Amino acid sequence: MKKTIKIALLILLISLTSFFSVGCWNYREIDEMAIVSGIAVDKGINKKYLVTLEIVELTGGTDIKQLPRTVSTEGDSMFDAVRNEIAFIGKKAYFSHAKLVIVSQEVAREGIVKVIDWFSRDTETRENIYLLVSKNETAKEILEGKQITNEVLSFQLDKMLQNQESLEKAPSGDIRDFINNLSTEWACHVVPAISIENVNGERRPEIMGAAIFRTDKFLGFLDALDTQTMLFIQNKVRGGVIYSEEKIGDSYAILEIFKSKTKINPVIDVNNITMEVNINITAALDEVDGTANLLEGEGPKKLEQYFEDMLNNRAAKFVKEIQTKYGTDIFGFGEKLYEDESGFWKRIRNNWDEEFENLKVKVNTNIKIKNSAQLAKSLEMGD
Amino acid sequence: MPGSMVIIKLGDCMFGKDKKKKSGITNSEKSSNANKTKELGKSIEDNIDLVNSIFSNDETLIVRRFQNKFLKTAKCCIFYFEGMIDYEVVNESVIKPVLDNNLSQYISDNNLLEELQNKVLANNYVRAKKNINNVVDALVRGETVFFLDGYDEALIIKINGWKKRAVSEPESERVVRGPREGFIESVETNLVLIRRRIKTPEFKTKFREIGERTRTKVCICYIDDIVSKSILSELERRLDEINIDGILDSGYIQELIRDEPFSFFETVGYSERPDVVVSRLLEGRIAIIVDGSPAVLTVPFILLEHAQSNEDYYNNYILATFNRLIRTTATISSMTIPAVYLAVVTYHQEMLPTPVLLSLSASRQGVPFPTSLSFFIMLLIFDVLRETGARMPLSTGQAINIVGALVLGEAAINAKLVSAPVVVITALSGILTLLNSRLLTPIIFLRFFLLLAASVLGLYGVIFGFMIIILHLASMRSFGVPYLLGVTRIMHHDGQDAWIRAPWWTMTLRPKIIAARNLVRETVGKNRRR
Known part of the structure; x- marks a missing residue:
């Protein structure tokens, strides 16, 4: 008898808890x-x-x-x-x-x-x-x-x-x-x-x-280009395309990004902060819309140099624009300071917006062109 | 486990409470009370009348009187039931010797009957019995009874000769590889099949008769130095307490001696294959052979024996383990798949990937019944079809399959009575059931139980339902052995033959609780392959 009551109570308890503990119990x-x-x-x-x-x-x-x-x-x-x-x-x-x-x-x-x-x-x-x-x-x-x-x-x-x-x-x-x-x-x-x-x-x-x-x-x-630049600084690029703004030799060159890694390094000199943004890109030459043989001799080096300069300029310009136009830290510089330089961050956190507007940003891009996809040379055209 | 002793729960036995204690009284003693006044006399005519009166109105009882050529006083007769004896052997070994031999040479000795038994009757089983009840028993068993005038004793001669089925492969347990012999309906033949595989004097057999009217011969057999004595004595106690009119199949015994009489799960195992029964005997289990039934019972029986197949041991152990995993997962899935599907579709739609949700939703457009109801209906229809298929004569069985497939499948979906996924899940669940047909009872009922739980509480219901099932299984015992033995272990030797089938050279020990007395199956390392 005692056992039966015990079992009955147990069943009651289990079913009650199950009714109260479940979230969705509407049959639909x-x-x-x-x-x-x-x-x-x-x-x-x-x-x-x-x-x-x-x-x-x-x-x-x-x-x-x-x-x-x-x-x-x-x-x-x-x-x-x-x-x-x-x-x-x-x-x-x-x-x-x-x-x-x-x-x-x-x-x-x-x-x-x-x-x-x-x-x-x-x-x-x-x-x-x-x-x-x-x-x-x-x-x-x-x-x-x-x-x-x-x-x-x-x-x-x-x-x-x-x-x-x-x-x-x-x-x-x-x-x-x-x-x-x-x-x-x-x-x-x-x-x-x-x-x-x-x-x-x-x-x-x-x-x-x-x-x-x-x-x-x-x-x-x-716009799309600025978004890409922002993503480069934010270290969020996993792929995509970079194309040259002007002709190298007689053709435009287009790179396919394989890997991109950005490291932001805050350098603090008394009250001046400089954000060093190091972007490392591994890419391949994926398209050349002309006959220029961009990979001959010093070609790759030149190509890398061109794209590095291009991205550096673009990034510097873009950061400046954001600083003056919007004054908001969309790049995560504040987060980086908070993580790496918490003592310094505590001092400036209250007027970070101002600090951000006056922040010095140095972009240093390093591109490595691994290969030129399936073609070793540019397509040749008979004269 | 240090205390590997067998704990027998006496109270668990289903009988004993409301039945009289009658263990000492056997059938023949009981019937002796009824025929108390009638006893064998010296006169052969009186005895013939006595036997004829007992079997009055039974025209298959034949009496054949004959006399010795040389000794006119030696009047004798034999009684037998028509068709139950081997006529040729009776003629050659009983009638002919008694007719032809010069019995007068034995008359000088005191007891002619004894002389006949010793020197004349050319038969391997002859017993003298004084009691009329023994005579009646022998006759109904198909033996021949010999009376000699002037003696109040009868000779019982065993010359059974009825038709038996040939030893063939059992329909229900076919194998690709392995012995093809199967038990038949004769207890003697079945014992031969077992004894041919166990050649040791430790193999013991104990006979008894169960059933007031059928007097069915039941044989307990075991290997004496492996079997657990407490399980054996418990089994004998339970068999002694059976009080029933008749036993027509081992299923009767199975139900009468089992633990947990109200559970869906079987606690007594059976097989129609001698190799399976012998392997269980070698693990310390006890076999119960029932005359008239090709299914030999084995106790104790644990849940994981459902997952084991004799072919596991004849095939490569890797394949066997894989097959065993398929069997176990199939059994669990066939129970849970409809419930889980119902729970996800009606409670937890957010768990579905979006494309699946869309196609399921599309399939339900215009279907009038709720998913839960259509599941109950479809599963019931499946069970009806299954039962019809089993009951129908073979020739009409085909029609059922076709109608069933059409009704269940195409037509129901096209008529928008059920949604297509419900049919798919029902069919899948049904097919998975057939993979382990021995678990049909629990699967059918627990499937409905889980479905009900899922339709009330969603996945929580399924989990709670499953918990209840596991608690129930964990509380069960078969002859004192935990029903879930081996389920919780994999590396331990109890688990070596449970979820997986370990290689033979590592399975050095028998199941611990069942064969506690003699654990070592083989010497460790002796068979180890390097």
């Missing part, structure tokens, strides 16, 4: 959800926000078709707007598989924390959603663009962002990175920029360049 069928693939946040006309969801609708049967639809609703907060969705489609929107959030410049300028708070707080949304800023007037029109592949637009954009590694013309980063950066003293971030272009009469989205944020406020855009 997979087809009753509106699977959200992408989100665009704009300024509302009547209410605070206009949220556009790209929803994947599926047709069943033997040949599955994915039919993306966009639904826009207004609300006074993100969650309010998102829930208003039910009034339009009846199904509850399901956010766990959403890939990206596109924010319009207007919303971004006002401060983006109000938007991403919901993404990091809600249980269903993920923190590894990509955050992008629309270069166009609204974010909505980008989600309404046309995809090139058969996939849903947001899934295609997701792949584009994932494969930035071999392009390096836009930064990549998700909401979690953004939030992590917010709490630091330098508190600035770059997110990829997206625009919609007219290509052959069709509106195609394009991810190119970056948007600079100071704390959670949008400041301005960077």
Whole structure:
């Protein structure tokens, strides 16, 4: 008898704890959800926000078709707007598989924390959603663009962002990175920029360049070349292409980056800080658009020298521009000081913005051209 | 484990509480009470009448009277049941010698019956019995009973001669490599099959009869210097307590002597192959051969024996280990796959990769029933088909397969009654079940149990359900041996033959708890290959 009571109690205890300790215990069928693939946040006309969801609708049967639809609703907060969705489609929107959030410049300028708070707080949304800023007037029109592949637009954009590694013309980063950066003293971030272009009469989205944020406020855009330079300094380049700005001999040369490693070395002389940025690149000559034999004799050396000078100049110019125009430390110099020179950092942390504007930056690029891909010489043309 | 003694939980035995203690009384003694008044007399006619009255209305009982040529007083008769004796042998070894021999030369001695037994009857089994009950017993067993006028004793002559099935490979346990002999329905033949493989005087056999009416011959056999005495005495106690009308197959005994009578898991093993039974005897287990059943029981039985196959030991140990892993994972998956799928699809959609989510969602468009319900229905239909396939005559079985495949597969999906993944998972789970058909009962019921848990609590439910199953298994014992013996070990010698099949030269010890008395299988290092 005693044993039976004991067992009954045990079963009760186990089932009770299981009921209280589990997070998701709502049974819901997979087809009753509106699977959200992408989100665009704009300024509302009547209410605070206009949220556009790209929803994947599926047709069943033997040949599955994915039919993306966009639904826009207004609300006074993100969650309010998102829930208003039910009034339009009846199904509850399901956010766990959403890939990206596109924010319009207007919303971004006002401060983006109000938007991403919901993404990091809600249980269903993920923190590894990509955050992008629309270069166009609204974010909505980008989600309404046309995809090139058969996939849903947001899934295609997701792949584009994932494969930035071999392009390096836009930064990549998700909401979690953004939030992590917010709490630091330098508190600035770059997110990829997206625009919609007219290509052959069709509106195609394009991810190119970056948007600079100071704390959670949008400041301005960077173009693709500047973004690449920034990524070089940030030590985030894993691949990509460098092309010569002017002709060497009679041709332009294009390098493919195999490996790039940047080391930032703060040199402190009393109160003057100099940031030494050492960029080491291993590359290969991948394209020569002329007949100049760039690899003959002293050729490789010259080529390396040319690209080193080019990148040095470009970087120095770019850093200067950021310092004067935006005055935000997007390169992570502050982080480096915090890590390496914590004593010094403590003294200057409170007016780091000023310090950054006057920071001396010395860029020293070192390029090693390993080979010229499959051709030893340039293509020869008969006279 | 220092105390490797066998702990027998007496209370676990399913009987004993509500049944009278009757261990001392055997069947023949009981029936002697009924026929107390009737005893064999000196007159042959009285005896014939007595036997005929006992078997009145039974026309297959044959009595054949005959007389010696030389001694007119030597009137005798034999009783037998038609078809149960070998006529030729009876004619040659009983009737002919008694007819032809000059019995008057023995008349000078006091006991003619004894002289007949010793000098005339050319038969290898002749016993004199005074009790009418022994006579009746012998007759129903198919033996021949010989009466001589003037003696209140009968001679019982064993000349059974009925048809037996030939020794052939058992249908249920086929092998690619290994002996092809299988047990048949005769306990004597089965014993021969075992004894041919164990040539030692330590091999012991103990017979008994179980079943009030069927008097089924049951033989316990074991190897005396390996077997655990406490398991043996516990087995004998349980067999003694069986009180049942009839035993038609070893399944009856299996159910009557098992531990954990309410569990889905079997605690008594069986095999139709002599090589399997002998290998278990060599590990210290006890075999129970039941007359009329080709399935020989072995005790104690542990969970991992389900994963073992005799072919594991005849093939390369690497392949055997691989096969064993396939069997174990298949068994676990067949139980859990529907539940895990249900949990992920209805509770944890975020765990799915996006393309999978999309295709699953597409397959569910327009399906009216919830996934959980369609799983219950589909699994039930699968079980119905399985049972129909087993019950149908062979020629119509084909039709069931075709209809089943059509109904389950194409038609159900096209009619949007179930989604395609549900059919796939059901079929997969069903096929995996067939890989280990001995575990059919637990798999079928625990699959539903886990499915129910998954539909209520998602993956947590599956985990909790699995925990309950493991707790149940861990609490089970078979004749005092933990049911999960060997499951938790891999390097220890108990685990050498569990998840993996270690090479023979490393398996120097027998399973520790089962064969605690005589652990060493072979001398360490003697067979080691360098």
